Amino acid sequence: MNVNKKNILLLSLPAALALTSLYAAGYPLTTEQRLNLLETELRKNQQELEQTRRELMAMKRQAATPATAPHSVTAALNRPDATGYYPDGVKPAAVPATLPADTRLKTADNRPLTVSELNKFIKDDIGFTYSGYLRTGWTTGNKGSPTAWAAGSVGRFGNEQSGWFDLIFNQRVFNQDGKKINAIVRLDGNVGPSYSNAWFGDNIGNDNLLQFSDVYVNTSGFVPGFPEAQFWVGKHYLKNYEIQMLDWKAHKADSAGGIGVEGLDIGPGKLSLALLRQDLNLYNLDKSAWRKTNTNALDIRYSGIPLINDATADVYLRYNNANHSGAPAGDSFGKMKDSLLATLLYRQPLAHSGSNDFVFQMATNSNASGFMNLSDANPDYGFGRYYYGDHGGQAFRMISQGEQYLSPRIIIANALVYGWGSGLYSPYTGKDTRFDTLRAVIRSAWIWDSYNQTGIEQGWFRQKQQASAEARTESGYKTTLFHTLKVGTSMLKSRPEIRFYTSYLRTTKNGIDGFSFEDGSASQITVGAQAELWW
Structure with missing residues (x-):
């Protein structure tokens, strides 16, 4: 993966994982509720950005396909810190270790969404x-x-x-x-x-x-x-x-x-x-x-x-x-x-x-x-x-x-x-x-x-x-x-x-x-x- 693709993935991964968490939970949320939860997830992801980057680099060396990386990262992002405290004081909804294929946010060629693609997805959804x-x-x-x-x-x-x-x-x-x-x-x-x-x-x-x-x-x-x-x-x-x-x-x-x-x-x-x-x-x-x-x-x-x-x-x-x-x-x-x-x-x-x-x-x-x-x-x-x-x-x-x-x-x-x-x-x-x-x-x-x-x-x-x-x-x-x-x-x-x-x-x-x-x-x-x- 070249540097440009790496940067795009790093930018798009937190937002994409937030949305997949919401969809996997299976709750009948409104558009406004989904956007509010998305903002919460993004704030949490920013606090753990350095840890996510390190884990992502390790998974890039180990993963056989791009689809395995987001699942492992999702599990990592939903863990409390060493004191048992969850970022923002909110325990996120449970996310399965492996997300069903129909809930993953991805493009037709099975690559992660870019930020602009994610933005278009949200507009289309609204x-x-x-x-x-x-x-x-x-x-x-x-x-x-x-x-x-x-x-x-x-x-x-x-x-x-x-x-x-x-x-x-x-x-x-x-x-x-x-x-x-x-x-x-x-x-x-x-x-x-x-x-x-x-x-x-x-x-x-x-x-x-x-x-x-x-x-x-x-x-x-x-x-x-x-x-x-x-x-x-x-x-x-x-x-x-x-x-x-x-x-x-x-x-x-x-x-x-x-x-x-x-x-x-x-x-x-x-x-x-x-x-x-x-x-x-x-x-x-x-x-x-x-x-x-x-x-x-x-x-x-x-x-x-x-x-x-x-x-x-x-x-x-x-x-x-x-x-x-x-x-x-x-x-x-x-x-x-x-x-x-x-x-x-x-x-x-x-x-x-x-x-x-x-x-x-x-x-x-x-x-x-x-x-x-x-x-x-x-x-x-x-x-x-x-x-x-x-x-x-x-x-x-x-x-x-x-x-x-x-x-x-x-x-x-x-x-x-x-x-x-x-x-x-x-x-x-x-x-x-x-x-x-x-x-x-x-x-x-x-x-x-x-x-x-x-x-x-x-x-x-x-x-x-x-x-x-x-x-x-x-x-x-x-x-x-x-x-x-x-x-x-x-x-x-x-x-x-x-x-x-x-x-x-x-x-x-x-x-x-x-x-x-x-x-x-x-x-x-x-x-x-x-x-x-x-x-």
């Missing part, structure tokens, strides 16, 4: 995981309070003034006969970076937000013929497809309640289905009143279709429908129209773990209107929780996003969008709006090592909207210089990341939204630091 995401930082500007503008068009890097977080709690409640049931809750929101007192609900600017975006029950093993498929019920939705550098979702679903199944192995890919509810407040035509309207959506995904050169394809469809309760004659409310969103995604792996996605989308009515949003260009059925405007028409867009290594030291990422449509509704130009938009963000960096990168992000966009004879144009650009402290070299896939940046943001035309910065100027310089991570 059945609880905690994961999440957060983004936070500090920034200041040359002209008053820093202001984010058109991040979904010129890029988000150095152009975010928020502190977003997601906290996901996942508790397994059943695991038997190949069937699992988990309760999952996701809490997300924003903690504004402007004020030191960030109480939720105590800020008129709405910087501090909190919601439960997921509350659902997830199962596996319950769909006949598809043991790996996941079936869920509750407030949840199929995973959104995000344009990461622009911070919006190209294919998005929202849910107030839903039912879905994911990962059905049908044909060359995997099929996922969800039926979702998302009620909206329908405004009347002059926006003087609104009423609640029930809406439902069918979301269909077919993913992972294999193509040549390791490429894959996905096909997504979402159909939204309003369930009207009927309106009295002469009602001033417009009719909510059904809306379709279709997405075709082609993903090509590149050298050194790079990849690029090419996306083509088509949408109708209100989903298509979302393509015109200057920042959050999500294909939403409503505007937040509201539906207003006389929607119609259709829109299309083509998207490229990904990253590639030009050399071992140079990495470049892109987000490119071209979209167009007609007959749409815009809150700025009204109904029957035609538009075309072009957005381009390129981020390149020099890789010093796996923990440091220095680079530049440049973003530019131009969008034109026209209704009747009126045409409006919006355009601008952003340049961000940065140095990042990170773990891994990927720009889009590796976190944690801490960024130090300077950004210059300028609007060259503001004909659509009339935007200007705090001092009324068309430009802004900001300096800041931002941390982003998921776990």
